[in-house]
Amino acid sequence: MLRLALLTCFATAHAYLWPSPMLDELESLLFEITPGTTGIASFIQPCDTFTFAPTGSRGSSGRSNAADWIRTAYHDMATHNIVDGTGGMDASIRFAEEQARAENVGDGFVNTLGVLAGSATRYVSVADALALGTVIAVEFCGGPQIPFRGGRVDATEPNLPGVPKPEQTLDSHVASFARQGFTQDEMIGLVACGHTFGGVQHAPFPDIVPELNDTNNSESVSHFDTTNTHFDNNIATEYISGTTQNPLVVGFNDTTNSDERIFGSDGNVTMLSFANSPELFASRCSELFARMLDTVPSGVQLSDVITPLPVKPFDLTFTLDGDVLQFSGRVRFWNLTDNPNRVALLLWDDHLGGVHNSTLLSSLEAVGSFPDGVSTSYIFGGDDFGGLSLDAAAGITTMRFMVDGKVEDQGGVGFAVQDAVVFSTTSCFFSNNRTAQYNVAVRVLCRLYMSQY
Numbered sequence: 001m002l003r004l005a006l007l008t009c010f011a012t013a014h015a016y017l018w019p020s021p022m023l024d025e026l027e028s029l030l031f032e033i034t035p036g037t038t039g040i041a042s043f044i045q046p047c048d049t050f051t052f053a054p055t056g057s058r059g060s061s062g063r064s065n066a067a068d069w070i071r072t073a074y075h076d077m078a079t080h081n082i083v084d085g086t087g088g089m090d091a092s093i094r095f096a097e098e099q100a101r102a103e104n105v106g107d108g109f110v111n112t113l114g115v116l117a118g119s120a121t122r123y124v125s126v127a128d129a130l131a132l133g134t135v136i137a138v139e140f141c142g143g144p145q146i147p148f149r150g151g152r153v154d155a156t157e158p159n160l161p162g163v164p165k166p167e168q169t170l171d172s173h174v175a176s177f178a179r180q181g182f183t184q185d186e187m188i189g190l191v192a193c194g195h196t197f198g199g200v201q202h203a204p205f206p207d208i209v210p211e212l213n214d215t216n217n218s219e220s221v222s223h224f225d226t227t228n229t230h231f232d233n234n235i236a237t238e239y240i241s242g243t244t245q246n247p248l249v250v251g252f253n254d255t256t257n258s259d260e261r262i263f264g265s266d267g268n269v270t271m272l273s274f275a276n277s278p279e280l281f282a283s284r285c286s287e288l289f290a291r292m293l294d295t296v297p298s299g300v301q302l303s304d305v306i307t308p309l310p311v312k313p314f315d316l317t318f319t320l321d322g323d324v325l326q327f328s329g330r331v332r333f334w335n336l337t338d339n340p341n342r343v344a345l346l347l348w349d350d351h352l353g354g355v356h357n358s359t360l361l362s363s364l365e366a367v368g369s370f371p372d373g374v375s376t377s378y379i380f381g382g383d384d385f386g387g388l389s390l391d392a393a394a395g396i397t398t399m400r401f402m403v404d405g406k407v408e409d410q411g412g413v414g415f416a417v418q419d420a421v422v423f424s425t426t427s428c429f430f431s432n433n434r435t436a437q438y439n440v441a442v443r444v445l446c447r448l449y450m451s452q453y
């Protein structure tokens with residue numbers, strides 16, 4: 001509930017119209033999360049999970065998926081050039097040429113893509129999946145909610161180099177962040193927000209971190225703060241109190257102490273404010289992470305901030321059986337209040353001007369409890385709940401729902417349904433030679449014509 005309550009505060013946040021294949025998928029990935037069991041979050045719950053550890057998937061490697069995911073998103077974005085509009089969150093980090101650069105040393109990028117690219121589909125880009133990874137890692141590991149927009153487009157070739165390295169000067173870091181679109185204040189904030197997770201590993205950075213010879217930290221990671229798998233302002237409190245072990249602040253090689261130079265570059269004003277207020281740190285990180293993830297190549301148009309759809313049809317199927325169109329599906333209601341006497345109806349218009357309003361949704365309901373709300377799903381009614389039997393010629397154009405006497409029709413637009421091309425029950429699969437015959441009917445002026453493939 002927390003994320004939803006805060007997301008609605010963002011001025012531009014409003015639910016999108018269903019159907020939208022991309023936003024429908026992103027909305028589910030973002031909100032239908034059962035921590036530890038399903039979706040992206042299952043890879044970062046608990047937050048010290050590290051899928052690729054040779055010594056077991058938790059704790060003892062010193063690394064975490066969550067930290068890898070956040071660093072990967074930053075390195076993907078950091079090629080952005082605000083002047084010419086090139087680079088940004090576009091998954092160009094997936095190209096071997098980018099990963100081979102000295103600015104992208106380490107296996108965190110391959111590991112991250114190995115997990116998160118699995119959420120990309122024909123509708124969801126790898127870049128959106130990378131951005132989602134950061135949002136979910138931060139939120140599920142103690143951090144603030146980050147308003148999420150969809151629509152990133154995957155690059156087709158590597159971007160120009162441009163990720164800052166620890167041995168560079170403060171001036172070059174200020175210039176690099178300016179090129180990415182961030183002021184000096186924002187640079188301090190974004191580095192502190194990122195470095196509340198993870199640390200520096202010995203293998204890719206032997207000149208910064210020595211071999212630690214610690215079985216509880218088998219990959220010799222020197223962490224940025226004492227709570228490296230959890231979002232909190234300890235990156236700032238430990239820095240301000242002088243107790244920090246951040247290897248980019250108190251490292252033995254002063255040249256690579258980039259966090260020290262960056263954090264101190266405004267006389268510690270920003271870091272002091274973060275140390276004094278965990279709330280300020282969280283809200284500033286929410287804002288800066290969102291800016292980071294929304295930094296995309298020019299010409300890419302992101303969606304509005306995605307919030308849960310109050311009413312969302314899903315699993316819709318049509319099958320033509322002679323003159324009958326079998327129509328099945330389900331509908332999810334978000335945060336529906338309890339009502340033991342609930343009457344829930346599906347209403348629909350057909351191609352011949354008919355309006356149907358008598359089909360009850362089944363009394364079967366499935367309730368899912370998620371961090372941001374509760375979903376209640378109903379299966380469409382019909383013969384043995386297998387689906388509604390519609391006159392094939394009349395078909396269906398638009399659905400509405402009536403719940404507790406209230407019509408849900410997306411502000412009068414309705415829920416448009418596409419029955420122009422439907423499978424026929426005469427389709428079949430030949431197991432002897434592993435071939436299939438698809439019989440498909442195409443609607444032309446209220447008639448369905450059969451084709452065979």
Ligand code: HEM
Nearest residue numbers: 067068070071074106164165166190191194198199200201
């Ligand atoms: C001047 C800017 C920056 C420099 C020089 C820098 C440098 C580094 C270095 C050397 C590491 C160690 C990587 C490894 O051992 O695999 C690291 C880790 C990390 N960085 Fe940065 N960083 C900068 C900015 C950022 C920003 C802006 C973010 C995110 C908003 C970020 C997020 C992270 C995270 C999460 C890790 C931990 C990775 C892990 O433990 O697997 N960094 N950074």
